[in-house]
Amino acid sequence: MTVYTFDHTLDGLLSAVFDAYALRQLPDELLRQGAVLPMFCDEVHEVATTEEKASRVWAGLETGKLNDDVISNDDQLLQDLWRTYFKAICIKERLNPRKQLNDMPRRYWKYMTEKN
Numbered sequence: 859m860t861v862y863t864f865d866h867t868l869d870g871l872l873s874a875v876f877d878a879y880a881l882r883q884l885p886d887e888l889l890r891q892g893a894v895l896p897m898f899c900d901e902v903h904e905v906a907t908t909e910e911k912a913s914r915v916w917a918g919l920e921t922g923k924l925n926d927d928v929i930s931n932d933d934q935l936l937q938d939l940w941r942t943y944f945k946a947i948c949i950k951e952r953l954n955p956r957k958q959l960n961d962m963p964r965r966y967w968k969y970m971t972e973k974n
Contacts, residue, residue: 859886864905866890872912874905944972
């Protein structure tokens with residue numbers, strides 16, 4: 859388990875993101891300095907808060923907004939995968955529309971991916 863500790867400021871958090879990206883690590887937990895560490899902690903990384911790291915991450919967040927087309931393509935892919943999964947696990951003989959209506963009223967069905 860990898861734990862990053864930082865000074866509990868916004869710049870510290872952004873510096874932790876910078877360090878995680880630079881070290882190509884995904885920390886399991888972010889804790890404030892001096893906090894009790896988890897029992898099974900393999901590695902502790904002390905994040906040094908610097909304005910340079912924080913400003914680089916902040917600038918990247920401002921300019922790197924996701925394109926709506928990418929999001930919509932990914933969303934469509936996930937919906938297709940969910941429909942395929944739902945059809946694969948569905949047992950036709952055990953369909954119970956009355957039970958489905960009790961669990962989820964019909965007015966919400968238009969928002970359910972598997973119903974469209």
